[in-house]
Amino acid sequence: MTDNDVLVEVRDLKVHFPIKRGVLFDRTIGHVKAVDGVDLRIPRGQTYGLVGESGCGKSTLGRALLQLTTPTGGEVVFDGVELTTLPPARLRAMRRRMQMIFQDPMSSLDPRQNVESILTEGLQTHGIGGNRDERRAIIGEALDKVGLPRWALSRYPHEFSGGQRQRIGIARAVVLGPELIVADEPVSALDVSIQAQVVNLLDELQESLGLTYLVIAHDLAVVRHISDTVGVMYLGALVEEAPSDRLYTEPLHPYTRALMSAVPVPDPDVEDRRERILLAGDLPSPANPPAGCRFHTRCPWAQPTRCTDERPVLRDIGGSRVACHWAERIASGELRPHNAGARVARASSGGETPEPVSIPAPTGKADSADA
Numbered sequence: 001m002t003d004n005d006v007l008v009e010v011r012d013l014k015v016h017f018p019i020k021r022g023v024l025f026d027r028t029i030g031h032v033k034a035v036d037g038v039d040l041r042i043p044r045g046q047t048y049g050l051v052g053e054s055g056c057g058k059s060t061l062g063r064a065l066l067q068l069t070t071p072t073g074g075e076v077v078f079d080g081v082e083l084t085t086l087p088p089a090r091l092r093a094m095r096r097r098m099q100m101i102f103q104d105p106m107s108s109l110d111p112r113q114n115v116e117s118i119l120t121e122g123l124q125t126h127g128i129g130g131n132r133d134e135r136r137a138i139i140g141e142a143l144d145k146v147g148l149p150r151w152a153l154s155r156y157p158h159e160f161s162g163g164q165r166q167r168i169g170i171a172r173a174v175v176l177g178p179e180l181i182v183a184d185e186p187v188s189a190l191d192v193s194i195q196a197q198v199v200n201l202l203d204e205l206q207e208s209l210g211l212t213y214l215v216i217a218h219d220l221a222v223v224r225h226i227s228d229t230v231g232v233m234y235l236g237a238l239v240e241e242a243p244s245d246r247l248y249t250e251p252l253h254p255y256t257r258a259l260m261s262a263v264p265v266p267d268p269d270v271e272d273r274r275e276r277i278l279l280a281g282d283l284p285s286p287a288n289p290p291a292g293c294r295f296h297t298r299c300p301w302a303q304p305t306r307c308t309d310e311r312p313v314l315r316d317i318g319g320s321r322v323a324c325h326w327a328e329r330i331a332s333g334e335l336r337p338h339n340a341g342a343r344v345a346r347a348s349s350g351g352e353t354p355e356p357v358s359i360p361a362p363t364g365k366a367d368s369a370d371a
């Protein structure tokens, strides 16, 4: 891949939020390390899917990539331009090229604005369209692209179903002609039957407009369907990154293996024989992450003493990037899981039915309205 093929490159990105305490004076007593050293590249026209448990830093990474949250350290290079040191006026101009789609369209759309006003706002901010007629033409095209009728322009967000509202959110992004869209849980507030329609729309728009996506989702099936590459985050860092199919068929990091072991397989025979890895305990606090490998407190394969002492870096293993000291020996079966922090169970082993690991859904209301 040449530098020209890469639209976005993130280098050692960090976002540390200060924890303040004090009545008269705010004292900083620590930091939440929401993102703590992430490197990734997204080629033009491709989709990078980001998964991980609630609180692992996915949204913060997405926002920092767009400079909506100021990074504590590291670089974000967009189309060859380093954004973290860009003067505000130039950053504002770049913003048109990088848009965001949110999880809950109802709370991200102003209920007092009609659709025309919602879609016009960005055009005016960025000086696109000389007069009202020109802007109306641009907005009309955006509505066509997302499959909404022209009469939608005079309506307000509450007059639409959840799926249609998400189409308005998508129109607000594409009307500006962006190259990159960060979609943070774009379908998780929608009913399952509507989710597929919105995912397909994102797919079609990518094809017709040549868009590049960073898609954040807790639903592994959605990410697999839409992504070329998937990154798995744990406590502010990537633990594995691989081409989408490979990550699902050959997960190498113990955390990825645990996540994948919870995804049901359609074949009932395979499903019965499937090995499920049950992680114990909650995600540790990002304010006080474990030393060494951050996953060692829950890892079924953790080994003394390297796992507790030395933080593994992402390294290439046969086309994947994996942050585990023992990935090859775990993959070959030479190292077996033990009970330090987790259990491995077979669905058919009888007795107690294991509770599989799942990524908790972020809060968002379900929506059963038609798109």
Ligand SMILES: Nc1ncnc2c1ncn2[C@@H]1O[C@H](COP(=O)(O)OP(=O)(O)OP(=O)(O)O)[C@@H](O)[C@H]1O
Binding pocket: 017, 032, 033, 034, 052, 053, 054, 055, 056, 057, 058, 059, 060, 061, 218, 286, 361, 362, 363
């Ligand atoms: N503005 C902020 N100030 C302080 N801490 C924050 C702020 N935003 C996020 N955090 C903390 O940073 C960590 C990562 O949060 P983030 O929202 O990025 O996680 P997430 O992976 O998107 O989770 P979810 O799947 O629930 O959306 C969490 O511990 C969160 O409480």
Ligand code: SF4
Binding pocket: 253, 254, 255, 293, 294, 295, 296, 297, 299, 300, 301, 302, 303, 307, 312, 323, 324, 325, 326, 327
């Ligand atoms: S480095 Fe050790 S603790 Fe971390 S994932 Fe690998 S085996 Fe588990």
Ligand SMILES: [Mg+2]
Binding pocket: 058, 059, 060, 184, 362
């Ligand atoms: Mg989030």
